[in-house]
Amino acid sequence: MSIRSSASLPPPRRGEPLQRLLFGGVYGSVLASALVAALGHDGHPSDPGYDALWVALTAVASAASHGYAHAIAHRTDDAAAVTTSAVRSMLTEWPLVVAALPTVxxxxxxxxxxxxxxxxxxxxxxxxxxxxxxxxxxAARVAGRTWPASCRVGGVDAMVGLFIVFANVVVK
Structure with a gap:
């Protein structure tokens, strides 16, 4: 069993925490929108407590699976490091869960x-x-875009949400 030295680890990327926050925020918002739009009770009485729990657990499961997938994709020969990196990677997906909390x-x-x-x-x-x-x-402002360009990017992101709202209206 070998212990990896810090010299063998790649240096952390400077913008990575912000990128994870932005990615998790967008992903979590889209996921929560899709989940809440999909709620249907097919003649059964609604149970918003169950639905809130379902959205929360699905967000946690999605965050964990996304983090785990990253760890698997970056698998190394050192099994201990993979386990540690898998747990660390899953925990760094917290923005996805937080973005679903308004829906919950x-x-x-x-x-x-x-x-x-x-x-x-x-x-x-x-x-x-x-x-x-x-x-x-x-995200666009962080990338150095102007306010008008940033508003256009925000508008495109919002269009994803509008698509979900539209789909919700059409399906129901």
Whole structure:
């Protein structure tokens, strides 16, 4: 069993934490939008508590599987390092989970009878649409784009959210 020295590890990329934050934010917002849009009860009574838990667990599972896939893709000969890197990689996917929390919160509010589940779904889709615009705007500004160009990037990201909203209307 060998212990890898820090000299053998590649140097961390400077923008990587911000890239993970932006990636996780966009991915989590799209995932949460798709999940909440897919909620359907087919004649059964709605259960917003179950739905909130389903969205939260799916976000956690998605983050873990994405992190694990990164670790597998960068597999080394040292099994201990792979296990450590897999856990570390899965934990760095926290922005994806955090981005899904507004949807979980909206559904939890419906569970607490603060509003209907339909209102929670509409609110979650709107929140995620605005978040997608913000993630795109922020990413473009970080990349050095002008405000007008950044707004266009944010608009393109928001169009993904609009597509999900449109699909939700058509399917239901």
């Amino acid at each position: 919160a909206a559904l939890s509010g419906a569970y607490l009878h603060w509003w209907s589940e339909e209102a929670a779904v509409d609110a979650a889709l709107l929140i995620n649409l605005v978040a997608l615009f913000g993630w795109g705007l922020w």
